[in-house]
Amino acid sequence: MISQRWILLGLLAALTLLGACSADQGEAPRDGASAAATQGHDEHEDSEKGHEDESDGGHDEHTEGEESHEDEEASPLTMSAEQLEAAGVRFETLAPMALGEELRAPGEVLENAYGTTLITPSIPGLVVKRHARLGDEVKAGTLLVTLSSVEVAQAQGELQLAEQEWKRVSALGEEAVSGRRYSEARIAVEQARAKARAYGIGGNGGGGQFSLSAPHDGRITEDAFTVGERVEPGHTLFRLVDESIVWVDAKLTPETARRVQVGTEATIVVEGARLPGRVTQQAHRTAEATRNAIVRIEVANIGDRLHSGDYVDALLKVGGDGEMQLAVPTGALVQLEGETVVFRRTSDGVEPVEVQVGAVVGGFTVVGAGLSPGDSVAIEGAFTLKSRQLKSQIGEDE
16 A cells, blocks of 8 residues: 555656656747847848838938929029020110009090181171182181172272371371361271171272181181171181190099099090090089089190090090109019019019019009019010020920
């Protein structure tokens, strides 16, 4: 019994020894696997770090490329004078100016009333002969029409008698005749001459006939009579108009008309021609039907282009306080990369210049900063230059 117990104890001890050996052998492989895993993890981290370094290097190269691209955007366009002319680019040298807005308004040509004369008889008469026709351009003193009148015949007779009597009395002198007779003869001839002037005959003609002549140069625009017609005093035989100066009535809103000052320069546009004028009268009444106000312009009718009743365009300068400011035509301004720029001429081409803009007056925009007097800027063809500038930025050949 005792020997069996010892045998069992021996077996247990052997098994325990074998288990301990097995545990030592199992732990060694686990330590090796762990080391291998650790080494693999470190290599993975190194690989990721290298990848990040490569990415950083690529990003730096990209940033350098962007900086280079920005440098390229700032570079001017190299263009010769011939290329600029072929592209339709026109430059203008900047100088301070007094800005004023130019308004465009419809206008109607009128006769200059101060240069218009109605040729009328002052007594009843019969038209005997016409010496001028409608549309004729005549000089001062030109005979226009001859009439006949009983009243004129009587006035002519009275004038002849009075002049003959005065001629005799004045030849004798005051010492040979009484003072009363001398005075009566002098007064009679003066009255006869005044009556002739009142009739408009001036002593011309005879047998009751008298002629009316042109009092000034002008064109006949009306002749409402026929030969043989009996006309009454005040009946218009001719309308004589001096067309060298005409009026243009420009129609504006009352608010705008009040901004136009007398003496302001104006321009009349007719059939492509531009005629200079001057405002002579400001509106003081608004038309009830159209609610328009009239501004009258006096125009030199150069080339006989303007005639009564014609419709034209009137350009009026308003505003402006006389202050000298630096400004560019509004069409010279373009948007480039979100900035307002103009193109300034350089020694070898043009360059975009960012500017600060102010008020817009008429067709000009005030420039607050970016340009100086004497700079030559593109006032025409700015959009063509903008297109070329954008192409040069992306490296596209022309």
